[in-house]
Amino acid sequence: SSGINAEWPLRPGFEEYLLDADWSLNAGNWMWLSASAFFHQYFRVYSPVAFGKKTDKNGEYIRRYLPVLRKFPVQYIYEPWTAPLSVQRAAGCVIGVDYPKPIVDHGVISKINIGRMKKAYGSNSSPKIEHQQKRKATSDKDLGRKTKKPKITDFAKKM
Numbered sequence: 001s002s003g004i005n006a007e008w009p010l011r012p013g014f015e016e017y018l019l020d021a022d023w024s025l026n027a028g029n030w031m032w033l034s035a036s037a038f039f040h041q042y043f044r045v046y047s048p049v050a051f052g053k054k055t056d057k058n059g060e061y062i063r064r065y066l067p068v069l070r071k072f073p074v075q076y077i078y079e080p081w082t083a084p085l086s087v088q089r090a091a092g093c094v095i096g097v098d099y100p101k102p103i104v105d106h107g108v109i110s111k112i113n114i115g116r117m118k119k120a121y122g123s124n125s126s127p128k129i130e131h132q133q134k135r136k137a138t139s140d141k142d143l144g145r146k147t148k149k150p151k152i153t154d155f156a157k158k159m
Contacts, residue, residue, distance in 0.1 A: 042117035045110045049078045068093050 033046055052059065059077030063070045069080055071091040076083035081095045081102055088094045095101055 042121060043114055045114065047106055047110070049106065052078045066099075068099050 052062065056062075058074055059069075059072075062077050069077060069091070072080050072083065072093070073087065073091075076087060076091075080088070080091075080093065080099065083091070083095075085094070093099050
């Protein structure tokens with residue numbers, strides 16, 4: 001993700017202001033995007049700046065949902081903190097006064113977090129895990145067993 005660890009969204013207030021808040025979905029998505037979900041390519045980092053520039057070149061989404069940034073020129077809409085003070089004043093939004101400064105420097109923190117993830121994945125080679133990776137998984141279908149597909153009502157019966 002942007003380099004913010006997976007625990008950040010769980011801080012008080014985050015989900016209160018999230019337009020489409022859904023805790024169960026957000027927790028899973030943040031784990032995936034932060035590369036802290038299992039079997040993920042930890043070196044794939046999503047940049048909030050690059051993604052926006054690629055998918056919404058004129059910043060229409062930002063302009064709609066962050067009206068305080070609406071008047072920024074296209075070249076600064078995804079990184080308003082890089083705009084000269086004169087541009088910020090002309091847009092009616094001074095970063096650090098009218099809109100918060102970035103929480104992290106994505107270019108710096110993403111490299112630090114990639115290093116941390118690389119170290120964590122590298123230290124995760126226990127004999128048990130190596131055995132599981134080498135062992136061929138066999139399912140009931142592979143063994144010719146017939147399995148009963150659960151019905152939606154089966155779940156309710158277990159409650």
